[in-house]
Structures are given as C-alpha cells and as structure tokens.
Amino acid sequence: MAKRYIFSLLLLTGCMPLLAQPTAYFPKSAPEAQSMVSDSILSFIDRVEAEFDVVHSFMIIRHGYSVAEGWWAPYEREAPHIMHSLSKSFTSTAIGFAVQEGVLTLDDLVVSFFPDKTIGKPHQYWNQMRIRDLLTMNTGHAEERWPDATTEDWAQFFLGTEPDFMPGTHFRYNSMATYMLSAILQRATGEKLVDYLEPRLFQPLGIPKPDWKTCPDGVNTGGWGLQVRTEDIAKFGQFYLQKGKWEGEQLLSGDWVEMATSKQVSNGSDPANDWAQGYGFQFWRCRHNAYRGDGACGQYCIVMPEQDAVIAITSGTPDMHRLLQVVWETLLPGMKDKPLFSQPEKDAELRERLKGLRLPLLASGGVKAGVEDGTYRLKDNNAGLKAVRFRLQHAEPYLVFETGAGTDTLWVGKETYRKGTVAHPLPYTENLEPEVAAHGGWISPAAYEARVYLYHSPARVTYTFNFEGDKLTMKTDLHQALLGRRDLEVITGQRE
Known part of the structure; x- marks a missing residue:
C-alpha cells in the first residue's frame, strides 16, 4: 500500500481530512466511501459500552483506509x-x-x-x-x-x-x-x-x-x-x-x-x-x-x-x-461489496462519538460532614502499607501512600482520569506498569473510591476508603482479566 498524503486525501470524494497526529499512517475515510455502513460501527460502540467496561481501543481498516478509530480515555493513541x-x-x-x-x-x-x-x-x-x-x-x-x-x-x-x-x-x-x-x-x-x-x-x-x-x-x-x-x-x-x-x-x-x-x-x-x-x-x-x-x-x-x-x-x-x-x-x-451512498450526517455522528469515548466515571454521592483531610496509620498488612494521607478537599485532590520503600502520590481527577507516574508499585500492583491514570469520588457520604488504570496494560485497581469517626477501613479490588477480579485483604487504620 503506497503511502498517502493529506493533499491526495482531499481529492477523494467522501474522504475525511487527515486530522490525526503526525504519526498516523492510515488515511481517514468516511465508512460509506469504503463500502462500510456507519451504523454498524455505531452499533459496535453501543454494544461494547453496554456489555463491557474494559474495551480500551479499536481501529477498523477497510481497503487500506481507517474508517473508524477510537480510544476510551484514559487510554490514548500514542500509549503502547x-x-x-x-x-x-x-x-x-x-x-x-x-x-x-x-x-x-x-x-x-x-x-x-x-x-x-x-x-x-x-x-x-x-x-x-x-x-x-x-x-x-x-x-x-x-x-x-x-x-x-x-x-x-x-x-x-x-x-x-x-x-x-x-x-x-x-x-x-x-x-x-x-x-x-x-x-x-x-x-x-x-x-x-x-x-x-x-x-x-x-x-x-x-x-x-x-x-x-x-x-x-x-x-x-x-x-x-x-x-x-x-x-x-x-x-x-x-x-x-x-x-x-x-x-x-x-x-x-x-x-x-x-x-x-x-x-x-x-x-x-x-x-x-x-x-x-x-x-x-x-x-x-x-x-x-x-x-x-x-x-x-x-x-x-x-x-x-x-x-x-x-x-x-x-x-x-x-x-x-x-x-x-x-x-x-x-x-x-x-462491510458491503458494493459502493454505498454518502451519509454525511451519520459520518458526523460517528466522528463526534469517537471524540468523546471514555471509560465510566464514578457516580458521586457527596461528602460526609466532618470528613476532612488527614493521615491514617494502618495496621500490619500484606501490602506493606504504613499510612495513607488524604488531600481530597484540594482543587486537584490526591492521596499519598506510605510504604517501607517510600511514599507515592496518586493524583485523582474529579471529572476525568488524571495521569501520573509512581516511583513504587501501588498497593497490590507489584509487577505492573508504573504509569497510572486515576479518578476518584465520594460514592456515598462516608465512602471515597479511587479507580486506577495501569493504562499500558489491561489492569485496573480500585481502592475504597470507608470513614467512621477517626477509623478508616480500606478495601482493594484488583481487576486483571487474566486472573479475574480479586477482593484483597481489608486494612484498618486510625487517624493520627
């Protein structure tokens, strides 16, 4: 397949301009220009989002053209x-x-x-x-x-x-x-x-x-x-x-x-x-x-x-x-074997849908009165976690995990997944990637949840913190498709 350039694409009836990053190889095309029905792709996205919450990306190449491609945030085009x-x-x-x-x-x-x-x-x-x-x-x-x-x-x-x-x-x-x-x-x-x-x-x-x-x-x-x-x-x-x-x-x-x-x-x-x-x-x-x-x-x-x-x-x-x-x-x-009429409205609908793909965010339940930022010392646990420091009232909230190896800050986006890198594995994520994307929210008046994707991999870990007075209970759910979902040990702690 000969390499195509932007100026040649503009001459192709029904083909979209090349709007992707410079590393994109496949020229873009409206699906119908390559004898593919836009509605079939929209149906694919609908099914994926309704039946799975863990599909990260897809590309459909037809006749050498990219007729649809999308990444569910926090996954992105350039991330291996x-x-x-x-x-x-x-x-x-x-x-x-x-x-x-x-x-x-x-x-x-x-x-x-x-x-x-x-x-x-x-x-x-x-x-x-x-x-x-x-x-x-x-x-x-x-x-x-x-x-x-x-x-x-x-x-x-x-x-x-x-x-x-x-x-x-x-x-x-x-x-x-x-x-x-x-x-x-x-x-x-x-x-x-x-x-x-x-x-x-x-x-x-x-x-x-x-x-x-x-x-x-x-x-x-x-x-x-x-x-x-x-x-x-x-x-x-x-x-x-x-x-x-x-x-x-x-x-x-x-x-x-x-x-x-x-x-x-x-x-x-x-x-x-x-x-x-x-x-x-x-x-x-x-x-x-x-x-x-x-x-x-x-x-x-x-x-x-x-x-x-x-x-x-x-x-x-x-x-x-x-x-x-x-x-x-x-x-x-x-995928049809005959030319299709152009469907500019459907194509525009598809492009708009692809731009807004993201994995589900947490539903917020509000903040319990009296729960303030602080540090909680934890009882002995298998993760080697010594303490968790909360800074959830900040404009850009974050957690700090303290282990015997040192401390790591986990930034948690409010309405999005916030990306960052940790120097040490987060609790229960040994041997997984250090680059993470986290989102957090109050799932009930007394419970805060941080959902973390290790976005170079299929792995996701969720930390749920329940507050009761000066006491903290921490639960961890590790989702690795190879192993299924695992509820790990419950850790308790006391506020300093």
Whole structure:
C-alpha cells in the first residue's frame, strides 16, 4: 500500500481530512466511501459500552483506509499497550524472516540449538521435535508448564519437561513453545528477537521499536510481553493482509504468510467457536474465513481477506469470545461489496462519538460532614502499607501512600482520569506498569473510591476508603482479566 498524503486525501470524494497526529499512517475515510455502513460501527460502540467496561481501543481498516478509530480515555493513541499472547504472531513473523534468509528451516530439530543443555526423556520424542512443532503448538506436551520465579534457565526448564506424545501429533497451547522460538532465533542469529525484527518489520512499517520483556538470560519472552500501539497492531494486520508486502516492497514471502495463516493443525470441530477453527504458525483461524493473532484480555489483530479489512482491538476483558462475537454481529454485516451512498450526517455522528469515548466515571454521592483531610496509620498488612494521607478537599485532590520503600502520590481527577507516574508499585500492583491514570469520588457520604488504570496494560485497581469517626477501613479490588477480579485483604487504620 503506497503511502498517502493529506493533499491526495482531499481529492477523494467522501474522504475525511487527515486530522490525526503526525504519526498516523492510515488515511481517514468516511465508512460509506469504503463500502462500510456507519451504523454498524455505531452499533459496535453501543454494544461494547453496554456489555463491557474494559474495551480500551479499536481501529477498523477497510481497503487500506481507517474508517473508524477510537480510544476510551484514559487510554490514548500514542500509549503502547501490553499484547499478551498477540506477541506470538510477531515471534512467528521473525521465524518467517529467518527461514526466508536461510538461517533456519521448519524441520530443524529443537535440541540441535542447545547442545549445552540436558535433554529430558523419553529421548525418541525429543529427537523428533522440530521448529514446525513449536510454531503449531504440537510439542507433544499434554499440559502447559511454566517456570517459577526462581527459575533462571528457561530453555533448560523447557528441555527438561518430558513430552507426553510424539511431537507433531497433539495440539496443546503452550506459551513456552513460543519462548523457545525466541531462544532459538537468538542462538541462530546472535540477536534478540526484538532487535532482529527492528530492520525487517518495525522500521519498514513505521512501528517505534517496542519494549519486549526478557527472561533472566536476556532472551525476549516471545509468547508474551510485547508492548505496541493500537495502530501498530493495525499495521501488522495490514502487512499480513497484503501477503507480506509493504509500500510496494515484498518484505516477507507471500508463501510464508499463506502457510502461517492457514490451518496447519486441528484444534477442534465446533463451527460456532472461533477457538476451534484450526491453528497456523502462531495465528488462529476464525469463522468467516478470517484469521487473527490474539492475546489474553482481548488484544486482537483480526484479518478479514474476503472483506479486505483489518480490525485492531485492545481491552481488558476475560470474555474474549463474546467480544469477538460482537465484532461478527455488528461490524461484519456492515462491510458491503458494493459502493454505498454518502451519509454525511451519520459520518458526523460517528466522528463526534469517537471524540468523546471514555471509560465510566464514578457516580458521586457527596461528602460526609466532618470528613476532612488527614493521615491514617494502618495496621500490619500484606501490602506493606504504613499510612495513607488524604488531600481530597484540594482543587486537584490526591492521596499519598506510605510504604517501607517510600511514599507515592496518586493524583485523582474529579471529572476525568488524571495521569501520573509512581516511583513504587501501588498497593497490590507489584509487577505492573508504573504509569497510572486515576479518578476518584465520594460514592456515598462516608465512602471515597479511587479507580486506577495501569493504562499500558489491561489492569485496573480500585481502592475504597470507608470513614467512621477517626477509623478508616480500606478495601482493594484488583481487576486483571487474566486472573479475574480479586477482593484483597481489608486494612484498618486510625487517624493520627
């Protein structure tokens, strides 16, 4: 797809001027100009907001144009988002480049790259496991096994687990298989996965070099841990839709793209289940002859060849199936194969709706008389929280959490989500991102609530403070779609 510029867009009947930030790649277009019904997109937004409170962003690319894109505040265009297992499709792409360059072959034995490691038994199974089996989740393991926090050598951990079946004969989703692809690539090329992809994929597509978590040995995790923006997901999908071609240059073999996104192995036979349509090389087949990369909590790169469309979504939902179903029920029927009449009023309605997207705010219940700013010392607790200082009567309210590691100020917006960075993890958010966006309000005359999004991730934490005289009760609700919602310990305290 050749790069388009603003002046050329203005010549296209029905296309909107390019109003996005300079980093935006896809030119904007009214949906009907690309044979898509605006009402279908409005219906998608309605369903998302009615049925979920954790969808963060989406982009719809049709015929190479962005017909709709939106971010629910506090999530925003330029903020990278954790991809979870959508990372796997990027790892598969790196293997595709390595095969294309003759660095690897699909039939290379996994053990051949690790002569320094101890190989588990039975040996006849390990002597049959190939790169192809890692790509298709056919390692032969009956269960997915993870290293624990004390494991330093992840490759040795994987090679020490015994396959239960002959490799290539048993599909079992296994994130450590993707980690091994990253480890193999690093051994074969001398480069980390993210560095290897930089000149081959990220730079050509205009994707800023992303963060990608590593194991204790300095190997990118491969199967998870990548952070990119929503537009980067859309570019990646468009790259695959174009069979590995970008701006007229064939970067990745079209044959590889076809293999990677085709059904290589069966993973079920339910025609109504998008997780039972077959698996490729770290891509899932979908209903409607589509395919996707996906990650836990609803990170989606959906490629629809028959509709010449790509849909990118980030979210924090545990119900990934229902979110995908909403796509099929609203957006798919709106993609037509014939020209549509212009609908300027509908398009204006859609653009106005997209500008005002934000995640729900708290309903305020007023302030109890006598509850004033102050500091409350807390009893011993698992979070190591010593005290909470309240400054809620200020024009810009904030909380201060005091732990053994130091203090952190959490600014809480009144009618919006206030962004900030914390030096130490907030209570119960260890190992999560330090950049936060918080909103607070009195949900009853004696209860104040602070809702905090760790907005590079699907995670949200809510702190509820109940005041009774000089006593404080603090409750915490951690919402991580991977783990569901968890009510953590109740902490009590006394005003100083």
